Amino acid sequence: MSASYAAVGWNRQKKIYDWLIAGFCTSYLVLFISLSLVFNEQVTFETLLIRSTSTLAVLLLHVILAIGPLCRLNKKFLPLLYNRRHLGVTMFTLSLVHGSFGIFQFHALGNINPILSLLTSNTNFNSLSAFPFQALGFLALVIFFLMAITSHDFWLHHLSPKVWKTLHMFVYLAYFLVVMHVMLGVIQYESNPVFVIIIFAGATTLVTLHLLSGIKERKTDNRQFALQQQGFVYVCGVKDIENSRAKIFCIDKERIAVYRHENKLFAVHNVCKHQGGPLGEGKILDGCITCPWHGYQYLPQNGQSPPPFREKVSTYDVKIVDNKVWLNPAASAEGTERPGAEIKD
């Protein structure tokens, strides 16, 4: 969370995260290149770079796409989400190295523009085994490029979270293109089934994780609240909500987080203004509701970010009757102060 734009808002966690990424990537590349040289000492430098960066980029893409659903299924994975952008930019950089060397090695020796050569040299669109797989990879690279250059809060604010999120959902299309780039490319010329098995296992894992988390979310969204009284809906018992934590309820298609803080209950809209993170899955830190995704903060009594920040979320009325929590799903304007409901022992 920052009051002004900086290239990277460094803090200890981000530095640790980035050192881990750098350490892992370096180790992978060194290991891959060393093993390749042991088993095929004739291999050229360009080929080594093309292969090592491509396999690492595909691996990182799987990790990146798994982080979201893993966090939905288990909060222990949330630290991975915190700096996912840097992981994404790293993956793009590796893809760019792979793409650049591929274009240079396969298309730069002719008298046609290398990009034009890539897109026009093979037009066998009606053949699977001879399909122009390089064009698929190139298109995925363009998507990764657009995502990488907009992976900053400056673009998030200027494009609006809705447009930004929509743009970044193209990563799913890019993933499909990458899978087919591999399957219709190198796999067509390798007989070892291990490559197919790895790609299939990766895709199956991702699909399963996303479907499981999606089904879990749908259950929360579809929960019915039968008891209603003067606009209030009975949601749970007081003891169901831990101190400094929240429970999330979906009423009238909106998710509301009911937080327990200093012996009171407060209700705010569950969606963080930054990237739509689930505020109800965070906790109260320094007297503020703290989004579990990137640490954006809001005061529980009025849904406002503490000065100098200006983000605001809607607040809701909540009351306690006989240790039962009742919630009014009619939202107050964003940033409206609400008294909260006092918990009497």
Next chain:
Amino acid sequence: MMRPLRKRHLQVWTAWAVLIPAGIVFAWLAIPDMVPVKLLQAPAAGLLPVIKKTSDKKDYTINLRTDPGNTQWQLEWKNKSVLMVPSAVIYKASPNPSGGGALESFRPENAILVGRIEARGDYVFSLQQDSTGYNQLHFILYDFIHQKAIEYINF
């Protein structure tokens, strides 16, 4: 996350749950027939002892190897200098018709994939048993990136 966005995520991954495995399986089934060996391989210790035929080109030498009983066959490819194509495949094909235009008319789907080579190095590939008895063999060096036959090699 907003409810519509959650819904869109689930829709996309439901579609991918069908399309991605289908894409993988179809692409796998489309892999051309090839000998059951790793295509990219260094010269093996088990080179067959008899060189039956040799074709010596400017940039590479190709040996057709066999054992004394002519029961096994190998294609040995030795690059003498760095090739202009960084990676190419070798196909076993039907005879090269005399006259021009043969390279242009080559279609990989009508040939048998033997193996893949790179710009440098020596390679050896096992050859499947053939009814012709290896009296007449025709190989094609093929640039799979540009989908273009580079050269015919006739034994």
